[in-house]
Amino acid sequence: xxxxxxxxxxxxxxxxxxxxxxxxxxxxxxxxxxxxxxxxxxxxxxxxxxxxxxxxxxxxxxxxxxxxxxxxxxxxxxxxxxxxxxxxxxxxxxxxxxxxxxxxxxxxxxxxxxxxxxxxxxxxxxxxxxxxxxxxxxxxxxxxxxxxxxxxxxxxxxxxxxxxxxxxxxxxxxxxxxxxxxxxxxxxxxxxxxxxxxxxxxxxxxxxxxxxxxxxxxxxxxxxxxxxxxxxxxxxxxxxxxxxxxxxxxxxxxxxxxxxxxxxxxxxxxxxxxxxxxxxxxxxxxxxxxxxxxxxxxxxxxxxxxxxxxxxxxxxxxxxxxxxxxxxxxxxxxxxxxx
Amino acid sequence: xxxxxxxxxxxxxxxxxxxxxxxxxxxxxxxxxxxxxxxxxxxxxxxxxxxxxxxxxxxxxxxxxxxxxxxxxxxxxxxxxxxxxxxxxxxxxxxxxxxxxxxxxxxxxxxxxxxxxxxxxxxxxxxxxxxxxxxxxxxxxxxxxxxxxxxxxxxxxxxxxxxxxxxxxxxxxxxxxxxxxxxxxxxxxxxxxxxxxxxxxxxxxxxxxxxxxxxxxxxxxxxxxxxxxxxxxxxxxxxxxxxxxxxxxxxxxxxxxxxxxxxxxxxxxxxxxxxxxxxxxxxxxxxxxxxxxxxxxxxxxxxxxxxxxxxxxxxxxxxxxxxxxxxxxxxxxxxxxxx
DNA sequence: CTGTTAGCGCATTCAT
DNA sequence: ATGAATGCGCTAACAG
Numbered sequence: 001x002x003x004x005x006x007x008x009x010x011x012x013x014x015x016x017x018x019x020x021x022x023x024x025x026x027x028x029x030x031x032x033x034x035x036x037x038x039x040x041x042x043x044x045x046x047x048x049x050x051x052x053x054x055x056x057x058x059x060x061x062x063x064x065x066x067x068x069x070x071x072x073x074x075x076x077x078x079x080x081x082x083x084x085x086x087x088x089x090x091x092x093x094x095x096x097x098x099x100x101x102x103x104x105x106x107x108x109x110x111x112x113x114x115x116x117x118x119x120x121x122x123x124x125x126x127x128x129x130x131x132x133x134x135x136x137x138x139x140x141x142x143x144x145x146x147x148x149x150x151x152x153x154x155x156x157x158x159x160x161x162x163x164x165x166x167x168x169x170x171x172x173x174x175x176x177x178x179x180x181x182x183x184x185x186x187x188x189x190x191x192x193x194x195x196x197x198x199x200x201x202x203x204x205x206x207x208x209x210x211x212x213x214x215x216x217x218x219x220x221x222x223x224x225x226x227x228x229x230x231x232x233x234x235x236x237x238x239x240x241x242x243x244x245x246x247x248x249x250x251x252x253x254x255x256x257x258x259x260x261x262x263x264x265x266x267x268x269x270x271x272x273x274x275x276x277x278x279x280x281x282x283x284x285x286x287x288x289x290x291x292x293x294x295x296x297x298x299x300x301x302x303x304x305x306x307x308x309x310x311x312x313x314x315x316x317x318x319x320x321x322x323x324x325x326x327x328x329x330x331x332x333x334x335x336x337x338x339x
Numbered sequence: 340x341x342x343x344x345x346x347x348x349x350x351x352x353x354x355x356x357x358x359x360x361x362x363x364x365x366x367x368x369x370x371x372x373x374x375x376x377x378x379x380x381x382x383x384x385x386x387x388x389x390x391x392x393x394x395x396x397x398x399x400x401x402x403x404x405x406x407x408x409x410x411x412x413x414x415x416x417x418x419x420x421x422x423x424x425x426x427x428x429x430x431x432x433x434x435x436x437x438x439x440x441x442x443x444x445x446x447x448x449x450x451x452x453x454x455x456x457x458x459x460x461x462x463x464x465x466x467x468x469x470x471x472x473x474x475x476x477x478x479x480x481x482x483x484x485x486x487x488x489x490x491x492x493x494x495x496x497x498x499x500x501x502x503x504x505x506x507x508x509x510x511x512x513x514x515x516x517x518x519x520x521x522x523x524x525x526x527x528x529x530x531x532x533x534x535x536x537x538x539x540x541x542x543x544x545x546x547x548x549x550x551x552x553x554x555x556x557x558x559x560x561x562x563x564x565x566x567x568x569x570x571x572x573x574x575x576x577x578x579x580x581x582x583x584x585x586x587x588x589x590x591x592x593x594x595x596x597x598x599x600x601x602x603x604x605x606x607x608x609x610x611x612x613x614x615x616x617x618x619x620x621x622x623x624x625x626x627x628x629x630x631x632x633x634x635x636x637x638x639x640x641x642x643x644x645x646x647x648x649x650x651x652x653x654x655x656x657x658x659x660x661x662x663x664x665x666x667x668x669x670x671x672x673x674x675x676x677x678x
Numbered sequence: 679c680t681g682t683t684a685g686c687g688c689a690t691t692c693a694t
Numbered sequence: 695a696t697g698a699a700t701g702c703g704c705t706a707a708c709a710g
Binding site for chain 4: 351352353354355358365366367370389391392393394395
């Protein structure tokens, strides 16, 4: 079932059918109606591959993430995909599983599919691969990677704002010993978050105490073990900030396991605001980062380069904000500390 | 950068280059080497659209799910995508958001992309759309939809086994009043799970008590409100089976809110075995359904139709099993029931 | 307003 | 073992 058959059945040329499919304005309403009828009748669906080939526009976007089972990503994907769908783009989703080789494979395949733009939402990116894309003029949008260049945009997450709000909240509550559970230092995004915390902490004029900073793995079990290490400290921290909610949830478990109360003995704050945070015990205070917004902005960044006036890349900003919930409270009195 | 330029630079014909890309056996090793070198040098990537057009094979598979932010799906997607990647297929992922109109859009677009197969992992499917695909001979795999036909396979989840194990466990513990929190009855998959429970319950010779069956929404809040309704019953159930883990987690919250203990006062069992279940308080007993396996089997089902000997559809089976964790215990003695 | 024609990038005959 | 020529389904000039 191709355009020729439709043309024959409707007694017009293929060009007319093509016009009707794409831009019915240049064709008489009557023939248009007739042809549309034949199209429906024959259940004709134009071949996008052929259209892409001749038009040079694939209407495919690549979306590269590290791992869809990481609760950070599903909302991002949904936000991106919704807009893509509305604008008649297809999305090819790729999990790299933090594997550079797999990332390379994905990029090569997106190249072969002639993707019109690529959103790279994981910071572990080989610059050589970026060049591959850039050389061909394919728009790219990064997440928290600084290089805005021609046809390369970047979404910057303002971690500082949310962290400042959270630390403010803790300090107001009398906390002075704040532990930090970081993500794996092999991940650039985890480093960024840690630096943002340290910077904020120093801005308050506090000395930075490396003993209070423990590395987790951005998963629940890593948060648990990181927290149990923090609990060894004497005096132990009165509050914990975690690099993501999963780590914080692990921390909740470790604290409870040690027989301590939240927030009476220790306050805990997460990061990201994943859905589950509302349902932990106690509900987890966190720093919200809207991943839906992130996904949406990633799409828009590509769209602006593809269709906007400015072919140059732009910098986008996503805010973060503290969300108070029951996992934080005032610092315990030093004398009354148990154990 | 196309095949012609490579051919010119390597002083061969385009046919030779094409042969080398696809099937280097019919070409002299020496020219092959030379051409490969040029290909790398020019950084040539064959255009999949053009290849698809002439070969009639798009190497695209559609994966239709209802909502990627539902924790049921990410692992399924990952399992499917991993195999697809290995076998050089591209995956176009579509969230329908439970919207039939959106489902129709997705199917139409997959048709236009000439997808070679479609995995429909949500039961809310208009039969008309299925026909659209079937008419064109596009392989389909469904999840828990009974119609194995030509080029249409089905993955059947054996809910009964896991439910039987769970109910066995409860009955052995002395439980006789077991509440069931179902999913939304507007979803076919939720109905299937509920029927499986009822069937199992009757198989034990117990009467079915509609008061013990309450409808949730497969999310945490729905589980909470369903549970609080169940807590009104006198005598109240001593154990709860939920249609998915999210509902069960909501139930945990409602039970604790009512001042009752888990599992001393009420036992709770979920369904699916999502990662979070291990970290709730107490850890959630559940009925495991491997979504990774599900995604993998979905891919294999399509692959078998595309490349296997049997072009007819097949029935696949995925088992479910009870996973004991601390949210269950023996039934409380009737006399000692609080409140 | 509509038809004719060329060619997008590639795989595949059919020759040689 | 290699090359020349054809056409996949469609859009875009150009012509009328």
